[in-house]
Amino acid sequence: MLDGAKAKAILKVLQGCNSFTRLRKIQAQVIVCGLHCDPSISTQLLRFCAVSVSGSLAHAQLLFDKMPDPPTQAWNSIVRGFSQSHSPLLALAYYNRLLSDSLLARPDTFTFTFALKAVEKLKALPKCREIHGSIITTGYGRDTVVCTALTRCYAKNGSLEDARFLFDKMPERDLVAWNAMISCYSQAGRHEEAMEMYERMRNENVGLDAFSIVGLLSSCAHVGALGLGVQLHRIACDTGLVRNVFVGNALIDMYAKCGSLDDALSIFTGIRRRRRDVFTWNSMIHGFGVHGLGNDAISFFEQMLAAGMRPNSITFLGLLCGCSHQGLVREGVDYFHQMSSKFNLTPGIKHYGCLVDLYGRAGNLDKALETIETSPSRDDPVLWRILLGSSKIHKNVASGEKALRNLMRLGAVTAGDCVLLSTIYAGANYLSGFAKMRKLIKTLGVKTTPGWSWIEISNQVHKFVVDDKLHPDSMQVYEKLEEVTKRATSAGYVKEEPVILNLPGSWSEGGCSETPSSCHSEKLAIAYGLARTPEGTSLRIVKNLRVCKDCHSFTKFVSKAFNRSIVVRDRVRFHHFVDGVCSCGDYW
DNA sequence: ATAGGGTTAG
Numbered sequence: 270m271l272d273g274a275k276a277k278a279i280l281k282v283l284q285g286c287n288s289f290t291r292l293r294k295i296q297a298q299v300i301v302c303g304l305h306c307d308p309s310i311s312t313q314l315l316r317f318c319a320v321s322v323s324g325s326l327a328h329a330q331l332l333f334d335k336m337p338d339p340p341t342q343a344w345n346s347i348v349r350g351f352s353q354s355h356s357p358l359l360a361l362a363y364y365n366r367l368l369s370d371s372l373l374a375r376p377d378t379f380t381f382t383f384a385l386k387a388v389e390k391l392k393a394l395p396k397c398r399e400i401h402g403s404i405i406t407t408g409y410g411r412d413t414v415v416c417t418a419l420t421r422c423y424a425k426n427g428s429l430e431d432a433r434f435l436f437d438k439m440p441e442r443d444l445v446a447w448n449a450m451i452s453c454y455s456q457a458g459r460h461e462e463a464m465e466m467y468e469r470m471r472n473e474n475v476g477l478d479a480f481s482i483v484g485l486l487s488s489c490a491h492v493g494a495l496g497l498g499v500q501l502h503r504i505a506c507d508t509g510l511v512r513n514v515f516v517g518n519a520l521i522d523m524y525a526k527c528g529s530l531d532d533a534l535s536i537f538t539g540i541r542r543r544r545r546d547v548f549t550w551n552s553m554i555h556g557f558g559v560h561g562l563g564n565d566a567i568s569f570f571e572q573m574l575a576a577g578m579r580p581n582s583i584t585f586l587g588l589l590c591g592c593s594h595q596g597l598v599r600e601g602v603d604y605f606h607q608m609s610s611k612f613n614l615t616p617g618i619k620h621y622g623c624l625v626d627l628y629g630r631a632g633n634l635d636k637a638l639e640t641i642e643t644s645p646s647r648d649d650p651v652l653w654r655i656l657l658g659s660s661k662i663h664k665n666v667a668s669g670e671k672a673l674r675n676l677m678r679l680g681a682v683t684a685g686d687c688v689l690l691s692t693i694y695a696g697a698n699y700l701s702g703f704a705k706m707r708k709l710i711k712t713l714g715v716k717t718t719p720g721w722s723w724i725e726i727s728n729q730v731h732k733f734v735v736d737d738k739l740h741p742d743s744m745q746v747y748e749k750l751e752e753v754t755k756r757a758t759s760a761g762y763v764k765e766e767p768v769i770l771n772l773p774g775s776w777s778e779g780g781c782s783e784t785p786s787s788c789h790s791e792k793l794a795i796a797y798g799l800a801r802t803p804e805g806t807s808l809r810i811v812k813n814l815r816v817c818k819d820c821h822s823f824t825k826f827v828s829k830a831f832n833r834s835i836v837v838r839d840r841v842r843f844h845h846f847v848d849g850v851c852s853c854g855d856y857w
Numbered sequence: 858a859t860a861g862g863g864t865t866a867g
Contacts (some may be wrong), residue, residue, distance in 0.1 A: 313858070320859080347858065382860045417861040448862040483863040551865045583866050619866070801861045
């Protein structure tokens with residue numbers, strides 16, 4: 270029978286155990302001493318095999334299957350172990366067995382949280398509902414921890430509505446529950462709702478911690494909400510949370526994505542060398558990249574290596590993005606190859622996309638084509654669409670046709686693609702091609718992404734759509750726009766008439782830039798910004814599509830005529846307009 | 858003995 274002192278000693282050794290070989294030795298010893306019959310010892314052993322980093326799930330399974338009627342703790346360990354593994358389905362298999370087969374053991378709050386973790390990974394909404402049912406029938410429906418796990422599980426399975434419903438019904442919500450809700454919204458791209466949660470937290474006097482700030486900052490970054498971002502930064506400073514690396518990293522990203530690279534950089538330098546992690550570096554490098562500062566991206570990449578930090582595949586996306594926007598073809602190609610040769614990373618479809626873009630944007634359409642054809646993703650429409658975009662920039666009919674033909678081969682042609690090619694045809698005065706595209710567009714049906722722009726004025730976001738007549742200050746905006754256009758024109762602006770295709774309804778230019786129209790949304794936002802802010806204030810515009818050529822030129826002349834710096838964040842990069850010049854060097 | 862919340866790309 271069990272000797273209490275011996276058991277205690279063995280448990281202690283188990284707790285300090287950090288290698289699997291050692292674990293097995295201890296296990297052998299346990300068996301020799303006859304201690305394996307002691308449920309507390311074998312359960313402990315099982316837990317180590319199942320969840321410790323040096324354990325082994327296969328071994329845990331063997332141990333588990335030898336137990337005559339495992340206690341709840343043992344079930345929990347095995348469910349937990351598999352929920353963290355690559356086969357979360359097995360976690361559910363054990364969970365099901367516990368519910369149906371076990372005579373003795375009942376699931377408890379721990380079992381449910383572990384099972385829910387498995388479902389999070391599996392994307393199985395019905396299973397989530399089923400577990401929810403069991404939670405209620407077993408009487409754990411009011412447990413805060415279980416409810417939080419359940420909320421997250423619903424959210425990760427795509428039902429933010431169920432998640433929110435459950436959250437609102439929770440008898441008690443602690444900070445963890447709030448943070449879970451915020452991060453779920455943020456990760457699902459529902460940024461406005463994430464920010465709404467913050468409003469509610471303030472009204473209900475719930476505090477904030479690093480988790481809340483990180484989630485909220487991520488949403489600010491995505492939508493470009495500098496005002497709220499700055500507020501959160503201030504709170505982080507007041508509470509000392511700025512020293513948290515997660516917060517620091519999120520701040521870098523937020524400032525970079527809101528167009529304040531200088532602030533991003535000062536946060537970066539404020540993080541002590543040794544605390545900088547791969548997120549810190551990646552966020553900064555990507556920040557330079559989307560601002561078109563390829564050389565800075567490269568310089569930081571080299572500093573990162575010098576600091577002994579290993580880059581990952583995300584690092585290269587930022588780096589290649591920078592090279593592409595600055596036209597650093599040779600460097601970009603070199604880094605692309607270094608990924609596999611020096612860093613043992615396999616370029617993914619996005620990296621190939623960067624490479625195609627790098628060549629294509631620079632006008633080397635042959636190389637762009639060759640890249641696609643020799644890549645493992647030559648059957649991915651994304652790459653062909655990039656080539657089509659490059660063909661449009663360089664008005665190249667042959668390569669545009671090639672891209673479209675491949676999109677057809679893949680059955681992936683959209684009306685937007687045809688619009689792009691038709692623009693190329695129109696530019697080349699190739700009327701029969703143009704007519705063919707028009708016909709095709711009609712058969713495909715016209716789908717459109719409506720363009721919008723917004724501008725933040727004293728922490729208030731104002732959104733404009735194409736030919737906006739809905740904004741409350743609409744009249745004022747159009748009046749101002751007239752004046753602005755006059756002054757820009759006397760500074761040298763000439764309106765570039767878009768190719769009019771005369772199609773029914775509105776359409777988007779391959780999801781890239783706005784419909785040809787009398788008035789794109791950013792012009793309205795700019796006019797509004799000029800009317801509502803004092804002389805000299807810089808304007809920040811965020812838009813969902815690419816800037817068109819006319820608006821780009823317009824903004825340049827406005828920045829000169831009104832002596833304002835204007836920052837425009839479009840779908841893929843930043844444009845900083847100062848004194849008639851754009852940071853992109855008209856290369857976008 | 859064991860639990861629920863965090864950043865980059867897309």
